[in-house]
Amino acid sequence: MEALLSNVDWTEIGWASWDTLVMVGMSLLFSVLIGLPIGVLLFLFGKRQLLEQPVAYAVLSFVVNVLRSVPFIILLIVMIPFTVMLIGTSLGVAGAIPPLVAGGAPFFARLVETSLREVDRGIIEATQAMGASVKQIIFGALLPEALPGIIAGITVTAITLVSYAAMSGVIGGGGLGDLAIRFGYQRFQTDVMVITVALLVIFVQVLQMVGDRLVLYFSRK
Amino acid sequence: MIVFDQVQKSYQVGGRAIPALHPTDMTIETGEVFGIVGHSGAGKSTLVRLINLLEPPTGGRILIDDENITDYDAAELRAFRRKVGMIFQHFNLLSSKTVADNIAFPMKLAGIYSKAEIRDRVEELLARVSLTDHANKYPSQLSGGQKQRVGIARALACRPTILLCDEATSALDPQTTQSVLKLLADINRELGLTIVLITHEMDVVRRVCDRVAVMDAGEVVEMGPVSEVFLHPKHPTTRDFVFESESIDREELQEDLSKADGRILRLTFKGESTYKPLLGSVARESGVDFSILSGRIDHIKDTPYGQLTLSLVGGDLQVAMEALKAADVHVEVLR
Numbered sequence: 293m294e295a296l297l298s299n300v301d302w303t304e305i306g307w308a309s310w311d312t313l314v315m316v317g318m319s320l321l322f323s324v325l326i327g328l329p330i331g332v333l334l335f336l337f338g339k340r341q342l343l344e345q346p347v348a349y350a351v352l353s354f355v356v357n358v359l360r361s362v363p364f365i366i367l368l369i370v371m372i373p374f375t376v377m378l379i380g381t382s383l384g385v386a387g388a389i390p391p392l393v394a395g396g397a398p399f400f401a402r403l404v405e406t407s408l409r410e411v412d413r414g415i416i417e418a419t420q421a422m423g424a425s426v427k428q429i430i431f432g433a434l435l436p437e438a439l440p441g442i443i444a445g446i447t448v449t450a451i452t453l454v455s456y457a458a459m460s461g462v463i464g465g466g467g468l469g470d471l472a473i474r475f476g477y478q479r480f481q482t483d484v485m486v487i488t489v490a491l492l493v494i495f496v497q498v499l500q501m502v503g504d505r506l507v508l509y510f511s512r513k
Numbered sequence: 514m515i516v517f518d519q520v521q522k523s524y525q526v527g528g529r530a531i532p533a534l535h536p537t538d539m540t541i542e543t544g545e546v547f548g549i550v551g552h553s554g555a556g557k558s559t560l561v562r563l564i565n566l567l568e569p570p571t572g573g574r575i576l577i578d579d580e581n582i583t584d585y586d587a588a589e590l591r592a593f594r595r596k597v598g599m600i601f602q603h604f605n606l607l608s609s610k611t612v613a614d615n616i617a618f619p620m621k622l623a624g625i626y627s628k629a630e631i632r633d634r635v636e637e638l639l640a641r642v643s644l645t646d647h648a649n650k651y652p653s654q655l656s657g658g659q660k661q662r663v664g665i666a667r668a669l670a671c672r673p674t675i676l677l678c679d680e681a682t683s684a685l686d687p688q689t690t691q692s693v694l695k696l697l698a699d700i701n702r703e704l705g706l707t708i709v710l711i712t713h714e715m716d717v718v719r720r721v722c723d724r725v726a727v728m729d730a731g732e733v734v735e736m737g738p739v740s741e742v743f744l745h746p747k748h749p750t751t752r753d754f755v756f757e758s759e760s761i762d763r764e765e766l767q768e769d770l771s772k773a774d775g776r777i778l779r780l781t782f783k784g785e786s787t788y789k790p791l792l793g794s795v796a797r798e799s800g801v802d803f804s805i806l807s808g809r810i811d812h813i814k815d816t817p818y819g820q821l822t823l824s825l826v827g828g829d830l831q832v833a834m835e836a837l838k839a840a841d842v843h844v845e846v847l848r
Contacts, residue, residue: 417605419618422671423595432618512651
């Protein structure tokens with residue numbers, strides 16, 4: 293066993309796992325905080341929706357599409373100057389978070405838009421007929437009704453961010469991906485590679501399981 | 514009182530205006546149950562949504578208790594809508610809220626009720642629609658009839674003066690339909706609420722409505738008291754609806770009539786005359802023989818009625834007809 297995993301430094305692995313957790317956690321938090329309102333606006337500005345705004349929709353949709361169409365590995369590099377401007381460094385855990393949010397937020401925004409569209413139009417109509425304002429419709433009816441879909445969206449976004457976070461190792465982002473690239477790939481330490489991949493797999497499995505449980509808990513249909 | 518003054522509605526489809534409702538004048542009295550019957554696409558859905566401005570009209574004025582609601586600004590419109598309850602074919606309950614929370618929802622939106630007021634009102638309404646035991650269930654755990662009763666309780670929460678029913682019984686089985694209609698009739702009677710009800714079933718109109726408007730292709734083609742429209746339909750669309758609800762096949766009926774001898778009359782009894790032993794005495798006095806070709810006896814809302822198609826042979830037909838008319842029976846000569 294010792295010989296098999298001779299290159300594995302468990303303290304290092306522990307810190308790297310923690311870094312990945314922080315990167316995913318922080319970037320998920322900001323992706324949701326930024327993506328949720330954008331998703332709601334995308335929905336409201338859409339065709340035949342409450343605040344139909346074709347121009348605003350087109351602009352917002354274009355920005356989201358641009359961010360989503362740039363491959364994440366390129367986005368990491370393109371974002372470097374912005375990241376430096378924003379937090380002073382483009383390296384380490386902190387340096388990885390802005391590009392992760394730039395990748396995660398538009399992705400989540402689309403998922404929110406889709407789950408809001410799934411809400412029965414009749415429910416919106418009924419709420420309108422009760423004399424609700426647009427704000428009341430959003431917070432009283434739309435978001436609660438779409439909650440299971442939004443939670444499923446958060447799960448998918450979190451899992452995407454795990455893989456993005458691993459990728460950020462390429463530009464010195466820290467975490468398990470960084471470890472896999474520096475030791476597993478560049479120093480041919482296959483055992484380190486296997487352990488990091490295994491940990492990432494476990495991480496994703498746990499996220500999915502928790503997400504599914506929450507969706508089930510909040511589904512009343 | 515709801516007054517439509519040359520109200521019209523059209524939709525813009527690909528730059529062209531497609532009319533959904535042609536200019537319409539209509540008055541719905543306070544406290545009555547007013548039915549709007551029509552096939553799907555006839556414009557009845559649009560018409561009912563004009564009353565709470567879910568669809569704004571493209572022309573004309575809508576006056577409710579002498580106020581022109583088309584002049585309202587956004588805040589006035591929201592306040593007005595609280596006074597107009599609405600129930601739907603597919604109930605449109607919030608799946609994420611319990612029965613009690615669904616009923617409380619419009620009161621919470623209004624923002625003018627205390628927690629205690631809301632709690633008491635919800636309790637009262639739950640009892641009113643006999644769902645007290647289901648207060649903490651979610652809509653998915655209820656049957657269709659129960660869901661619609663929640664919908665009715667929710668619509669009544671802010672004590673509206675008008676209740677709009679959009680095909681409220683179309684998704685329900687006949688037995689449940691009956692109980693929901695009874696509930697609506699009770700509410701109308703006890704609360705003096707004006708009910709506007711749209712449906713494609715004449716039977717629903719017959720059971721609960723006071724007056725009815727028949728719609729066809731975006732136009733009101735016939736309007737009047739239900740007994741009048743139902744027993745003496747004039748417009749072809751109205752006749753279709755009446756025949757449909759009686760499951761009468763018109764060709765079959767014609768064939769049956771062609772086999773009968775003598776005069777064919779259709780007699781319509783309404784109210785007390787329905788129960789009088791009239792035919793026998795008329796036959797004796799006038800010496801005519803009759804046979805019944807078709808007939809039905811039922812109720813329009815609370816009024817009993819009967820409609821019989823007879824063939825008459827021999828005797829003095831004139832005397833028979835006079836006697837029938839004298840007894841308040843409507844006589845129509847079919848042949």
